[in-house]
Amino acid sequence: AQSVAQPEDQVNVAEGNPLTVKCTYSVSGNPYLFWYVQYPNRGLQFLLKYITGDNLVKGSYGFEAEFNKSQTSFHLKKPSALVSDSALYFCAVRDGGTNAGKSTFGDGTTLTVKP
């Protein structure tokens, strides 16, 4: 069975500081990894994905994520946080092999960026 863990319910950072939101995964086949963001009272938006290739992937709004196969991690990062980045962030995994249609999400991490 595939699974995703987001070990931090809440991450607090000051505006202008770098931010990291952590994600680890478990999947039997090749991992397809995704990050999504949910702003208050809104739906979810796709941020970035890792399918294959470079371990550092860049996405929307200046976010990037680093794939680490040995640590089975896919942490979300941004060099300089903005107050407007405050939102709920979800990591998701999809098995690139036999179960490619099924995406499993983590429980989410609330990011708060203070001025």
Added chain:
Amino acid sequence: NAGVTQTPKFQVLKTGQSMTLQCAQDMNHEYMSWYRQDPGMGLRLIHYSVGAGITDQGEVPNGYNVSRSTTEDFPLRLLSAAPSQTSVYFCASSYGAGGGGYTFGSGTRLTVV
């Protein structure tokens, strides 16, 4: 493009009633899924489909049915509503294996009293 359209946006049901949540996408996506979002529990997969005529169960399928007769539509049926089904429901679609991330609908907030 409309993307993923979910209707209704809000619904109140009485225990035991049935209803269908509608989901339609106009992007010719192969994959479609239904999730429910509950506080502190993230998104839990109810049912998913990898193409017309093909559906499968997710983590929490009990009390829900789906069908996929066309590429565009993926309705979710609540058979006999229970208070435990009070939640926000999201429909999502994406291209097939190796494709892009999900495009989500705006959600349906369902309350069962």
